[in-house]
Amino acid sequence: MEFFELAYARHSVRIYQPGLEISDRELRQIFDAVILSPSSFNIQHWKFVVVRDQERKTALRGLSFGQAQVEQSAAVVLVCGSLDAYADAARIYGAADLTTREKYLPMIEGSYAGQAALQREEAVRSGSLAAMSLMYAAKAAGWDSGPMIGFDAKKVGAMLHLDDNTVPVMMIVIGKALNDVQPERGYRRPIEEVVKLEFLDGDTLV
Numbered sequence: 001m002e003f004f005e006l007a008y009a010r011h012s013v014r015i016y017q018p019g020l021e022i023s024d025r026e027l028r029q030i031f032d033a034v035i036l037s038p039s040s041f042n043i044q045h046w047k048f049v050v051v052r053d054q055e056r057k058t059a060l061r062g063l064s065f066g067q068a069q070v071e072q073s074a075a076v077v078l079v080c081g082s083l084d085a086y087a088d089a090a091r092i093y094g095a096a097d098l099t100t101r102e103k104y105l106p107m108i109e110g111s112y113a114g115q116a117a118l119q120r121e122e123a124v125r126s127g128s129l130a131a132m133s134l135m136y137a138a139k140a141a142g143w144d145s146g147p148m149i150g151f152d153a154k155k156v157g158a159m160l161h162l163d164d165n166t167v168p169v170m171m172i173v174i175g176k177a178l179n180d181v182q183p184e185r186g187y188r189r190p191i192e193e194v195v196k197l198e199f200l201d202g203d204t205l206v
């Protein structure tokens with residue numbers, strides 16, 4: 001699917017065909033594209049916990065204010081961000097030349113070490129970019145999706161064994177819309193309001 005077609009076709013789907021399964025092979029195709037997402041210093045702060053077991057999806061629904069899509073989707077993906085992903089920089093830059101390593105490794109350590117707020121921001125920033133890639137990749141592979149933050153992050157984190165260095169970014173449910181019915185597109189703020197030229201109070205596009 002060509003990108004603009006994909007962008008117009010993606011919706012947050014909340015009513016899914018129940019009982020559908022998504023295979024490892026299908027997920028791998030999707031995640032192979034997702035991990036190409038950009039991240040600061042190429043640190044790749046993201047991690048994904050995929051839940052397909054029906055009983056566990058039902059339990060997750062109970063921790064998501066009863067939202068039915070969690071139970072009816074084929075997979076629930078908790079997109080997470082690692083606070084300490086920067087600690088792997090030497091591995092990430094392992095194949096880089098010495099000049100690059102000597103330039104970037106101290107810069108990365110200096111930027112993140114002891115910087116709790118930045119670590120969190122970056123984990124959420126990278127995780128969010130990956131989440132968007134996940135929704136587009138899923139759509140391109142023939143699956144619908146829905147992003148969600150309406151869940152008890154503490155309880156979901158405990159259920160999925162998140163550790164102290166891993167924060168939940170958002171949940172993405174993946175499935176196929178019931179009867180192929182796509183939701184109506186919600187209101188969008190017009191370009192004039194959201195795109196400004198040169199200054200925040202500048203002109204907009206013609």
Ligand SMILES: Cc1cc2nc3c(=O)[nH]c(=O)nc-3n(C[C@H](O)[C@H](O)[C@H](O)COP(=O)(O)O)c2cc1C
Binds near residue numbers: 011014067146151186
């Ligand atoms: C971070 C985030 C959290 C969201 N949380 C929920 C949610 O908990 N439940 C839900 O039904 N939709 C949720 N949504 C979906 C939004 O309502 C939806 O993206 C928005 O209405 C625009 O619709 P569209 O995605 O179909 O274009 C969330 C979206 C985002 C980006």
